[in-house]
Amino acid sequence: MILGKNFSNLKVILVEPNGPLNVGSVARLCSNFEVDELRIVAPKCDIFSLEARKMALKGQKFLKHCKVFDDLQKAIFDCDLVLASCGRIDVNKDSFFVSSEDIFDWTLSFKKINNLAIIFGREDSGLTNNELLLANKTFNIPTSQDNPSLNLSHAVSIALYELNKSSKRNFDQELKVFNLASSKQIHDSFLEIEELLLKVGYLLKHTSKAKITKFKNFILRSNTSMHEINVLRGIVHQINWFLNNSKRN
Numbered sequence: 001m002i003l004g005k006n007f008s009n010l011k012v013i014l015v016e017p018n019g020p021l022n023v024g025s026v027a028r029l030c031s032n033f034e035v036d037e038l039r040i041v042a043p044k045c046d047i048f049s050l051e052a053r054k055m056a057l058k059g060q061k062f063l064k065h066c067k068v069f070d071d072l073q074k075a076i077f078d079c080d081l082v083l084a085s086c087g088r089i090d091v092n093k094d095s096f097f098v099s100s101e102d103i104f105d106w107t108l109s110f111k112k113i114n115n116l117a118i119i120f121g122r123e124d125s126g127l128t129n130n131e132l133l134l135a136n137k138t139f140n141i142p143t144s145q146d147n148p149s150l151n152l153s154h155a156v157s158i159a160l161y162e163l164n165k166s167s168k169r170n171f172d173q174e175l176k177v178f179n180l181a182s183s184k185q186i187h188d189s190f191l192e193i194e195e196l197l198l199k200v201g202y203l204l205k206h207t208s209k210a211k212i213t214k215f216k217n218f219i220l221r222s223n224t225s226m227h228e229i230n231v232l233r234g235i236v237h238q239i240n241w242f243l244n245n246s247k248r249n
Contacts, residue, residue: 009036010163011117012156013075015131018044018123024055024063025153026120031059033160038066039075039117072119072131073187079117081107082183084135085159087126087149100159103139104166110178118159123152133216136183181229189229190216192236199243 012035017023023045030038040047048063056063069075076082083103107116119135121127126149132138141150141158150158181189194212197203203211219229 009115011035011037011039011079011115012160013039013041013072013117013119014043014152015041015072015119015127016044016122017047017152019152020045020047020049020052021055022123022152023047024052024059026156027052027056027059027062027066029059029153029156029160030062031057033164035062035160038062039069040066041069041072041075043068072134073184076117076119076134076183079115079184080178080182081113081115081180082117082119082135082137083107084119084127084132084138085121085155086132086138086140087121087143087155100139100141100162101166103137104159104163106137107163108166109176111175113178118163120152120156120159129213133213133220134183134187136180136186136220179225179227181224181226185226185229186216186219186224189233189236190219192233192240196236196240199240 012026012030014023014026017026017040023040023043027038029035046052047066047068052063053060067075085100107113119127119131121131139159141155143150190212193215194203194208197212198205198208
């Protein structure tokens with residue numbers, strides 16, 4: 001596989017693409033870099049159109065067999081690590097990594113990732129803040145500050161090239177075993193945490209999302225392990241059990 005032995009499955013995910021030419025171009029890139037699967041969330045164009053198929057060339061199979069989802073959460077349900085591309089420079093204030101090169105070097109520092117997903121947003125507006133929070137990490141492709149947004153297929157090509165380039169480097173350090181909490185584990189945990197904090201009065205309905213987002217950003221930047229997120233969920237479950245049982249006494 002061109003992207004090395006660290007990944008057994010690499011999935012490129014497009015969110016609400018509105019241009020069939022871009023979709024076709026991305027399918028072609030999936031073939032160029034031997035991506036495992038193309039996934040598309042709520043497409044706003046005919047992804048099987050003649051225009052898309054013409055642009056795909058040898059990537060026709062990625063169009064034919066692409067999986068279509070109605071929301072992003074469903075598209076990443078089976079992924080161990082989820083990365084999201086973001087063209088908005090200001091988002092980097094809360095991001096652990098700045099450049100695509102940095103994040104892919106970090107990704108390649110693990111022995112093996114069973115399912116890696118890279119998400120790309122809408123051509124005109126990218127990914128929403130809530131969608132970015134579904135990713136373990138966000139990355140930015142450095143461009144001119146006056147014109148930071150890249151064409152969708154261009155962004156995909158640079159990201160796949162950077163990932164491929166990183167996989168060819170020889171890392172001096174011993175490769176780590178991958179045990180990060182998955183995007184789904186973190187998302188599900190924070191649904192439970194928010195519900196608990198609303199119940200005990202720490203959060204208010206109208207401000208809960210903003211406060212939970214800050215906490216979630218902290219967890220994402222901390223490279224939280226599966227064990228650590230399970231401990232956190234265990235604490236939440238135990239508090240809920242106590243609250244529910246104390247009411248009966």
